[in-house]
Structures are given as structure tokens and as C-alpha cells.
Amino acid sequence: MAMRELVTGGAACAVPGSSSSSNPLGALASTLLGSQSKAEGLKELPATTVTGHDGSTAYGTEGPLTTLPGSDSDYPQYQHPAPKTQEFLQSFRDHGGLAEAWDDVRRPPIPPFVQGRESQPQFAEFEHIYASSGSSHIQPTWEGERVLSNFLHSFVDSSRAGIPFQPVSLPALGLSPGEKQCIRDRSSIMARHFLADKSEDYISSQVNALLHSLDIDSDLRVKGPVHGRYPELEEYWSESQGTIRSQPPHAADRWVAEFSQHGPHGDPDSWADSFGRQHGANGWASEFEQEQNQMMATGQMRGANISNLAAMEQTRMLAQTLAQNEDPKFQNSKFLQFLSKMSRGELIVDDNQIKPSDDWAGEYQQQYNANPDAWADQFVRGEANFLQVSHREDTWANEFSNERYLRGEVDDQWVNEFSKLHVEDWADEFGRQVGEGALGEGSEWANAYDQYLDEQLASAKQRSDTSRSVYVFSDMNPYVGHPDPLKEGQELFRKGLLSEAVLALEAEVLKNPDNTEGWRLLGITHAENDDDQQAIASMMRAQEVDPTNLEVLLALGVSHTNELEQAAALKYLHSWLQHHPKYGTIAPPEQANSLFYADVARLFNEAAQMFPEDADVHIVLGVLHNLTREYDKAIASFKTALKLKPRDYSLWNKLGATQANSVQSADAILAYQQALDLKPNYVRAWANMGISYANQGLYEESIRYYVRALAMNPKADNAWQYLRISLSCASRNDMLEACDSRNLDVLQQEFPL
């Protein structure tokens, strides 16, 4: 029985991205009506496939989803049967006998090996799928159906036997585009499933042979989990759009009306009953597991999307576990809804940013902001009724766990693996602890999350990824067209107006991309402005133009040291020595990637003995010792250099930073103070001050310095991150919003220095 449920649960067309479109209808139908209903039930399924060739059905059956995009059928407790479902059931009851007869007649002849192989779930599933895709769609030509069915089975057979499948010529089957896509998607997935031990090329060739015979293009669309969902999402979107427009202000009204038919006024049990029918009888459970399986299968098949698939997998498991917790607050949390979106691939996470996987999510977000109460409202109303049936949900949950337990004993390899996944899973434990009432912390966590999400979604579009070593120019630059932007930049730099100087220098390097000095000074300015990424990018451009510029090489060494990129830093410092007119002779022309710290340090010590009055060599030595984390030596080197160059503010800062990194924060602050006396707008030193206070646990103080640094350079991302940490450590959560929205006016007013 379990196996059959597993099979019938999988009727949705499982394109990777749409796999979450679980199929309550199919489950409902098969549970309620048994196998005879399959043909009838599957007719309704296009609603949950990506083909979307029956849009009106999709709207009807998935009504609740369109108004509740945050909670999907992953969360069975919010599945309310829409009238369409009722109609469908009713019509089925009326024609039950007919459907039964229909099904019996149309069931394709199944070769004997099929029945004997029920213990191999994936084959059973595959055969079922093919059987159903044949039987449900190709009604006019029974002959064609039989041909298709046999053909697909022969493919399964050859895959299992490991025999390459040969294209065959078949009579025209008259498949619709939707059917073709369904078969194509299924075939790709299942073939990877069967042929997991084969190469990707082999799999593709097998699938292509199959598709070719059926005259189906092996469209690349199946490969992207996201793309596959477009039609469906667009339907959801346009539907919710339409609802909201036609019935302001409550998008929910229609739904509420529907709901009340089943809700408090009517018979709450009927709702509960259908809920139980939908979800009680394993349909959901089996879908869940099946999806897991597909996730794994698709995960194996492509490296490119693996991290997003992994994320989807993670969130799916987390969401499933959390969904079992009944606390309405928790259920209502955006966190959970977010997870559900993630798990369905509607949101993807790229670095630290959440991006809608298409415009739909973004638009939805706008819509949501414009009309914030509509669905939340409806949600709350639904909540009350949900509580009435929550005891039934318990039974459901129990059944689910029983089911899983029982299935563990069946000798199904992947089910076992799936269960194993859960054993030490963090998500599981999370769910358990939340369930045990550790919710104080849990919900705090979720709340913090909600905040974080808002922030992320807001900035997702505005901030695009900065890839390494690519210089990112400012959008609006008033200095473009300036007659002499370099001179202007130098002037601004000298005055300490670093952010302005950046703009002028950008204008310069746009005008003269081969001007080393332009790039170099731009790099220096960025470093003083506490932006090492941009500093590195500028300096690399400078180095392209002039590979032997000592200042550029040193700056690159320093910036890479700051970014903790030790090998790169060492390479540039060594290069500095090689290209130095005085010391070049002592540096062997070694390959940079075979450098050893000890050797490089020895060379610099030699150099320092040759010319002890050269401050530069002591500076480089100081940086080098920072790399090897020999802070005492580094401090000594910088102090020596300072004796020679006492007015070098960047040197004072280097001393301070080294002292700070070796936990001599009090000394560090004195050194920074020296630097700031010499250069009051030295953003880096202000930010470093903040760091020193924060590392001493003086968070209030650190906030003031970070804010000061940010007031001078609002683009100093590190400082924003650190400010946020300090704010929460100082229990100034009231200011987090200002921090997240980068509202410097508020922050400066609150934290004057």
C-alpha cells in the first residue's frame, strides 16, 4: 500500500523547480477513490504541472494559493478545499461507475515484469508516470496510446538492463505541447535516476534518443528549475493581481467567502474531513518523500545549480519540520513563509542576498507592501478554524510518522537514506526544540529573521554582486567632463574629502584608463576610505599599466593582508623587493607561487641591514610580520619606520591596527589618535577606532566611531556590518532599523562623537 501511495502521489509533472507543487488534488482523488479514479484524477492535474495548458482549472483548484503565496501546499493545514474540488468530487461521484469502466478499458497492458518489480520504487514510479501520462492525455487514439506505452516501457527496460536505447520510428502520436513537455521533463529526471552511475553524456543521449523517437525537442528549459515555473508563477501572479484589483481592499474576500462555506457557519467537520482526506492518508507524505528523492536526483545531475538545490533541500526539510509546530505565531511568521518560498525555488540566495527567482516575487513583494493586511487578515481568520481541527492534524502527523517508520522497514534504499538524513539533522532538532516549548528563543530567532528578510528583499535589487577585482564605478559622477579631474582629485584627496576624491579620480581613469597615477591614487583613496575591495581593484588596474610601480605593489600587499589573503599579499611584497632599484639584486627571480615566508622575511631583513635609514623597507617588513602574525616584530618594524617618517598618518594607522590585532587596544587607540591628528578625515582610522572599542567590549563607544566613519564614507560596508553588531551588543535594537536603512541622520543624531 505504501508503495502505491508513493506512486500515486507522484502524479504531478516533476520538473525540478515545480516539484514542490505538491498535488493535493491527486492525493485526494487517489486516496478517496482508489486506483479506479486515476484516469479521472489525472485529468485535473495540469493545474499542478508546469504545462499550464489548462489555466482555468489551475485557478479554481489552487485558489487559496493565489491569495496566500507565502504558504503553499507544503503546509497542509492551510489547504482549504475550493469549490472546484468539491465540484470535481461531486462530478466524480455522479460518474463514478463510468470512470471505473473507463479506467479498466483504458489501462494499458502492463508487461509482466512491471508487476514483479514493485520493490524497485523508482521503476514502479516511472512506469506509473508513463502509464498515466499516456492514459490521461491521449484519449482519441487508443492505438497511439498503446504504442506510446509500450515504447516508454521499452525505454525503461533498456535503461534497467543497461542497454543503450535506440531511436525507433513511431507513428505520429499527436502529442500536445503540454504532454510533450511532461514526458520530456519526466524522462530527463527519471533517466538520471535510473542511470545515476552513468555519465551525463550517456544520460542525455538516452533521453534524446527517446525524445527524438517521440518527435519531442530536447528543450533546455527542463534544465533550469526556475524557468520551468514561469507559467505557473505568472498564473498565480495574474490571478492574485486580478483578485486584488477587482475587489479592493480585501484581496481575501473571495477566499473568505469560500472559506465561510466550509468554515464556522457551516460544518467545521466537513472542512476537517476533507483536510484529513487530503492529507491524512499519506498522499502528502509520499509526495514529500518523493520530492526529496527528486531533489537528490536532480542535485546529482547538475553542478551548476547545486548550491541552490542544496539550499532548497535544506529549507524544505526545515520548513517541513517547522510546519508541524502548531503555534500560530510561528506559522504566521514570514520566516516560515520565506522558507517555503526558498524550498520551492521562488527565492534564491546569492551570497548574502535573497533574490527573487523572477520578477514575480518582487512584484508580489510590492503588492504585499501596498496591501499589507489583505492576506494576513485572511490568514488570521483561517487560523481560528484551523485550531478547531488541529487535533486532527495531530492524527495526521502521527500517521505520517508511522508511515515513515513502516516504510523504513521496507527494503527501499532511498527511503532508508531519506530517513537517515533526518537522524542527525539540525532541522529536526530545531523542530523538536520548538515543539518542546523552547519557543522563547526560537521565535526571537524567527523575528530577527523576518527583519532581516525585509532588509534583504529591499536591497536585493539595488545591490548587485561585486565580483572580485572588477572596479565598480559610481553611478552619478559630477566630475565626468571635468577638464582636469586628476588635479581635482589630488586636491580633494589633499583636503581629506575622500569620497569626493574618489569621484574625481574615477572621472580621471574613465578619461585616461592608462594613467597609473589616476588608478594608484584612486586605490589609495579607497584604502583610506576603508574599502579594500575597491582599493585592490584600482591597484590591479594600476599594476596592469605599470607592473613595477613600488607604491602600487606595496598597496596591493597591504590590501590583501587586510583581506586576509596571505598568499596574494606575500606575492606582491616579494614583487616589491624584486622591483626595488636598491634591493632588486638580492631578490632571486623566483616564481611567486613557490614563496616561503621565511625566505621573504630573510630577504627583507637583509635589505633593512643594507639601508637601515629606508623607512619603506621597515614598512614592508611590518606588513610581512602581520602576515605571519608575529605582531611584536611587526610593531617594532613600524615603530622604526615611524622614527624615520613621523608624519606618515597611514603608518600610524598601521601601527595601531597591528597593536589592535595583537590585543593591545589601548595602545592602538593612541596610535590611531596620532593618525587622525595628522589627517582628520581618515575614514580607516575612525573605523579602526570603532573596532578597537568593540573588541574591548565598549560597544557604545564603538558605535560613535563607526557612525563617524560612515558619515564620511557611507559606502564603507564593513563599518556598516560592524555597526550592526555593536548596536545589537549594546542592546540598541531600536537603532537597527536606522542602520539597516543606512539612515545616517538618525544615527549621527543618536550617537554624536
Added chain:
Amino acid sequence: MSNPSPLKSAALLEQMKLHLASGAGKDLSKKIGLVYQLNIAPKKIGVDEEIYIVDLKKGEVTKGKYEGKPDATFSFNDSDFIAVATGKMNPQMAFIRGAMKIKGSLSAAQKFTPDIFPKPSKL
């Protein structure tokens, strides 16, 4: 001396070692009192990992396996750990992305926040 570990995380953890001996660091041990194990891989989680123990009971950072059971074990790649430790990436986000794998107690994991790490100062 031989080349130090090429990991950026190693540099940060080295600093953490010193930090834990300072006043603020000792407060941290008092406040948290948990032992974390960090498995840090250069590129891909699980491949060529270096193991560090951040012992916020004793206030130590050591390299190599923990004698006993840490309260929580995290696996990262090098860059993601730095991103989390410097507040660039929220730990929950890292978890959801699959950039951070967690074993052990949840309550211990929840205390694993960017503020326990010292911030590197910039030369």
C-alpha cells in the same frame, strides 16, 4: 618558520586566540560557556578541512579535534566563515544557503553569532 595555514579563517582564529585572553574575551567565555568545533575547508565543505576548537569554556582556540563532544560543530568553507564572523553574512542565512552545516545542540548553535569574533583591524 613554515608557511602559516593558507586559510583566512586561520588568521582570524589566531587573532581570536589572543582576543580570548583579553578582558572582553574573558567576558565572552563567561557569557557563552560553550565549546564550538569549526571544520573549515579551503573551498568545498568536507574537503581538506582544518579543524579548530573555539572553547568558550576555557577561553581557548586550538587546532585539531576536540577531546570530547563539542556543544555544536559547524562546517564552513573559508570565505563563508569569514563572512559570518565579520557580520557580512547572517548565520541563519549561511545555514539556509547550505554554506554552514551544523551538528549538535540548537541552543548552542544560536549563540554562535558574529559578536563572539574579534574584528580584524585594517593596516
